[in-house]
Amino acid sequence: MDLKNRVEQCLGPKNFVVAMTECQGDLSVEVPKRSVVDVMRLLRNTPDLGFNFLSDLLGVDNLDLNKPKKKPKKKTEEGEGAETEEEPKDKGPSPPRYEVVYLLLCLERNERLQVKVRVEENDMEVDTLTPVWKAADWPEREVFDMFGIRFKGHPNLKRLLMWDDFPAHPLRKDYPLEGQGEERHLIYDD
């Protein structure tokens, strides 16, 4: 039984699967935000899945993808990567801006799975994954640093790469590449 069916079997009964896509062999599952920790526990502890290794955790800002002028183009592209029918949420009026992607790995079978959580702009809080995997510690801090997505229950949620009172979240798409002059602020205000 291939991975997709197994994942569906595992998560499907509990209504955890929002969407499932596949791109060049990489399976990704979108799950509801509130149940992300349960999903992870389930994926980790179900014997025939056994995703026991958190490879990485990252954030994506979909601002440019969601721009209205790109919308028709985006539809076709989404369709190219996977089955179009399984993308019900995207057709809504305003798709959530951020995504948090968890890259899981099963060491026994060498299978990888992407788990996606969509984060709305007005509710930027996701449950932390640190109780499940300690490896989520710094990546979550980095996602907070770079996108401003907060992780509820994280033991030490402060900025990781930028300095503590940096005013913006630089990996957001609306942040200019060359910055907003924060370093000047740092030099003169200290």
Added chain:
Amino acid sequence: MAKPVVKKEYTLSERIYLWEILKGMKLTWGHFWFNFKACWRPGPHTIPTCWQYPEDRTREISPVFRGEHMLQKDDKGRETCIACGMCAKICPAKCITIKKGKRKEGEEDKYAAKTYPAAFEVDLLRCIFCGFCEDACPKNAIVLGQNFELARYTKEECILDKRKLLMNYRKAKEEGKLKPPRKRVPVVPAPPKPEKDEKADEGAEAKKGKPAVAGKAKKKPAEKAESNEKEE
């Protein structure tokens, strides 16, 4: 969190420090003695592993080394650059600026093609010496030479204008350090029957539910690549 307990199991020779220490000292003595003898060799290059750099320039530099830029001329001494701007476009550091000029009557012995760079500037302070410009250049005009001594006193000196680039070429030519033309790596040959393949592709795409637009978009660049090869 409890750390795993590690058992130390030492052999006797490990347990009494001295035996292994003496072995190590024997080894270092071997190196010392070898190099001590090498010290007395004549010339600046004494110890085999070290080059006494400013005096000793015998170290061979790779012919494909990516050093300071130069603009090449062809056999007749004409500038080969056609100011197409490919190098400026591909440059990841955006360090190349080119101004295009049109060749006038009577300048055929100066410029090889109808267009030439009226201004060609390479900002060494930005350049990361990735060699993409060499790769992109259709005429093999811009080349990263063997000169690795890039230290300058002022910022202005670090901006190589066309004159300096041509001077670099002249210098390299005099020293016989011109870079051989870059070998294009062989590419996987095009599929034998493109029409049929295209159909098959389209069929496959249709089966997968891919819209035709994407298929076309995908096809176009490939054609471009083909035409490029023909040019070469």
Added chain:
Amino acid sequence: MNQNPTSQTSYEPGNYVTINIGPSHPSMHGTLRIAAVTDGETIVKADPEIGYLHRGVEKLGENLTYHQFIPITDRLNYCSAIPNNVSYEMAVEKLMGIEVPEKAQLIRVIMMELARIADHQVCIGILGVDLGAFTPFFYLIIQREEIYEIFEWFNGARLTNTFGRIGGVDADLPDDFEQRWEELKPGVRKANDETEKLLTHNRIWMDRTIGISAFSAEDALNWGFTGPCLRACGVKRDLRIDEPCCMYDKFKFEVPVGKNGDVFDRYIVRMIEMEESLKIIDQAYKLYKEMPPDAPLMARVPKVIKPPAGEVYSALESPNGELGFFVKSDGSANPYRIRIRPPCYMMFQALPELAEGEMVADLIACISSLNIIAGELDR
């Protein structure tokens, strides 16, 4: 700013001395900072802080084309740039569904294994320097120079190689590669031998490394360890075997596994891996020689790379561990999002646990043995 409830209660301020190690410190690998709360020489709590070398590589990638990002990946793990390049290229190739020609894959394997040797040499050398043994560093670094020589004659750069292109490699192996390789092999083996003689059985070295910052396999997996540091804990995991790419499945080699996951095991694992890398290169070069000389080195790739929309994650066994690239494309010429999964990032976050209860000198050994490269850590 400290939102960590446990960190404030785990020690009483006043009884301890906080030593600020870094960002500029002789033994910091790049610019890191560790605020170590010490009780005498024993570390009560080590709080690593990174970001001093943050250059916004991921943001930069979003504004460059797919090809232009290759030189940027050189600057991640600058001790071994080639696996970075290859890992990124593989991610884009996976996204586009490109099949790389076999000969190009062999060249990638050869160069990657050379880079692996170079990286391990630096790591072990620096570990020695941090523990006071200077000399092995030089013996190893001299051989690394020879490896860099091969890189230079391959495509013209020694450190930041910009190796390969999306869909293949940019150059064939130089004509004198075989000669250089045959010269290099005994040199590397000799340097490794000498390092072993100077360090491995030396009781001072053993005392300094055995049992230092030992880590159990479960902890290591929990913290996301990969590469030699995970193998030192006794987990036999090597992406070269488990998820073979670049024809790694055609070569026979051993994967060394440690027992305790301490500094000594990491050192030994790296030592053996160098030897295995030599074997892999031998086999790969033999296969390479069997290929016709005009066999293709590049797949058919459009000049302007516009992968179809989608997102892939592709990982590779870099010298430090799993080096992964998550590339998301929106169909345009620029990647929509590039995420780099640096191996030492995951390991360095476990430092508080690794260093707790050790001494200041062991903290240094621990950092060295994890092979922290700030360029990769901070991106």
Added chain:
Amino acid sequence: MDDWLIAIIKVVCIWVWVLLIAVVMTWVERRGAALIQDRPGPNRAGPWGLFQPLADGIKLFTKEEIIPTKAQKLLYIMGPLLFSVPAFSAYAVVPFGDKIILGGKEIILQVSDVNIGFLFILAIGSMAVYGVILGGWGSNNKYSILGGLRSTAQMVSYEVPLGLALLAIVFVYGTFSLRDISLAQQGTFLGFLPNWGIFKQPLGFILFIVAAYAEANRVPFDLPEAESEIVSGYHTEYGSMRLGLYLFGEYVNLVTISGVIVALYFGSWHMPYIDLGAYLGPISWGIVSFCIFFLKVSFFLWMFVWVRWTLPRFRYDQVMGLGWRGLIPLGLFNIFITALFIQLTV
């Protein structure tokens, strides 16, 4: 009057000589390290880079003297002085040759032949600890204080095995004077070995040399200045000639220790098997004995360099463990064996 003059000349001569050796040692150290590590080392200043120490000295002298704002000024200034003065004065009781007869006057080649030579060396050697700890404390730097504390603990602990090793020597020779011990090492031992201390006290020699390395803060016991851990230990905050005094003091310590090792264990100025003094005139023998002595000393100086570039460094607790759990019991055992042997044979 003459005695005074001779004493002053001897003091000045030996002071300059030891300083010179210390200066040359910096060059030897760097050049030797380089050759061990397959590189040429400093070779630009003068022939074979011989003027490198001179250049270093000029650099150190001309550098700006900085006292950290929050340093304890008095202690900070006193530190290097307290370190280097004992280093120089310890050499006073170490011989550097047999004797010279000038104008019918016998001049012993030693600044002063004190009959408590050992105790003087031990006493003066412990003084150096103050220089280190005060420098470390006065710098007001955490690395410095760590280095100073490490150094203090280490030097105090290793004085015990050092003293135990010396005690065994005293048992053998029955005197505290280094000159008397040197004189007693003439001839052969058991008929085929030179009558040197090392053959009578092999274990004592090992103990002594290990403890001496620790006393001199040399690799593998260079924790006080372990640059990978605590930057450069107690002299992190020092610059210009104050740093120079620390560095020179260390090398002078090496010269003293090598001198003591040669005088105690390696037959001082005696050649093995041949008694050159019987064949040479009084003046030439004086010069030759001086040369022999310093040949031996230079071998041990080279040993310091050689060992330094071969070994990794200990950890603090391991140094302490080695000192208290390894060397001191061994030293006591050595004393016991020696005493037993003397008791049985005499």
